[in-house]
Amino acid sequence: MTDRTARRPAFVAALLALLALLGLAVAQPIATTDAAWSDDAVVAGAASAGTWGGGGGEGPITPGDDATIVSNEAWTVSSEQQFCVAFDVTTESTTPVEWSVLLATSLAPFNGAHQGDLTGATLASEPDAEGVARLVGTVGWEGQAWHAVQNNHSIVAGQTASVKVCVYDAGTPEIVQPGDDTYTYTTVLQENGVNNQACAVTTVTGHSQFYVGVEVVVDWSDLLDAALAAGQITPAEYEYLLPLDLTVWDSGGIWDATVDGDTYTARPETGSAGSVMDGKTLTVKGCTG
Structure with missing residues (x-):
């Protein structure tokens, strides 16, 4: 009689080696340890409301075929570059089907990245020209019973495959326009305290589920008009500040500004x-300056 227990390590090692060649680091099939986050995690809601099924959908994670249903997305976003998402895969089919899920890696929060850790899934195809990669289920060792994480490539109604994707080096978020679902900002005039200079200080507040790039527009003359009307500066200070340029920009990183008249972007x-x-x-x- 063949000793299947003895064959298991070799099979698992071969499977992990194959997946590594596909460009995605894969967690061990039984126990998964997430990499340590560099910041405290912020838990965000699901990328899409409700349950996606029948292929297609919206957001970065969607069903890859008509039989697959994706639900219960739970995102944990730590920073621009680090996040995890866990989700369930089910089907309404009464006969076993092989499921698939699409990752739109061109969208936030992936922003072009697709390498990281996978649990409960394997990478079937690299991102195509539009940045869409395909995940399929895991294959256990010979004779292993169906398992939600270790052996879930084939599912039937009543079974739920558990999948987790973690990325630790996502791309830079794309700059988007301000809005109620992205970010809003307010700008105030602040005395610089050096040689009678001043600053336009803008506070940006995020409203998006994932990190988005920011752009701020400051109209220097409008800002000074408002400060004068509010009694924050005198007419003499107004006349002194109006012809000055905003030449030093900072936000904990290097920023650039283009100018059109008195308007800075x-x-x-x-x-x-x-x-x-x-x-x-x-x-x-x-x-x-």
């Missing part, structure tokens, strides 16, 4: 800090 340089999500704020400061 500021955004972070590539790779610099400049994004927010729901519950996060960012302060952007533009000062006269």
Whole structure:
């Protein structure tokens, strides 16, 4: 009689080696240990309300075929680069089917990244030209009973496959326009305290489920008009500050600003800090030289 227990380590090792060649690090099939986060995690809601089924859908995670149903997405977002998402895969089919799930890696929070840790799934295909990768279920050792994580490639109605995807080096969030579901901001005039200079200080408040890149627009003359009307500055200070340029921009990273008349449009340089999500704020400061 063949000793299946003795064959198990070799089979698992071969499976992990194959998945590594596909470009995705895979967690051990029984126990998964997530990498340590660099910041306290912020738990966000599901990317899409309700349950997705029948192929297609919205958001970064959708069913890959008509028989697959994706539900109960739970996102844990730690930073621009680090996040995990756990979700369930089910079917209404009364006969066993092989499920598949699509990852839209061009969307937030992946932002182009697709390498990380997988639990309860394997990478069937790398991202295509549109950034869509395909996940399928796991294959256990020979003779192993169906398992929600270790051996779930085939499912039937009543079974629930458990999948978790973690990414530790996501791409830089795309800069988007402000709005109720992205971010809003307010700008105030603040005395610089050096050589009678001043700063336009903008507080950005995030409203998005995932980190999004920020751009702020400051009209220097409008800001001074409001400060004068509020009695914050005198007419003499107004006349002194109006011709000055906002030449120094900072937000904990390197920012650039373009100017059109008295209007400045500021955004972070590539790779610099400049994004927010729901519950996060960012302060952007533009000062006269």
